[in-house]
Amino acid sequence: MNVFVVSSVPPLQPEDFPEMEILWLLTQAWNTGILLYSLAQYPERWCGLGMSFLRHLGSLQESYQTLMIDLYTEILDRLDKAKKNLIME
Secondary structure, eight states: OOOOOOOSOOOOOTTTSOHHHHHHHHHHHHHHHHHHHHTTSOHHHHHHHHHHHGGGOSTTHHHHHHHHHHHHHHHHHHHHHHHHHHHHO
16 A cells, blocks of 8 residues: 655645635645644644645635644643553553
8 A cells, every 4th residue: 555645735825726625625635634643643743734724725614624624623732641651651
């Protein structure tokens, strides 16, 4: 299986891609991150990639931003707690 890892979103101008395509990319990255969170396999990379697409959304940005930031913060907090628990054991 070939796996390609994208570590960041290339610089885009809002008019470079249709908003629905950016939303699709954001959703795919975010959903992959959430799945990997449930499997405990590097979700911060994929959710972070999804977060990086937020700034490229136009009218839909507000709809997604608050929810994603809140959930991303929660994911990172839980990952930090899990890592601290492993270190203490």
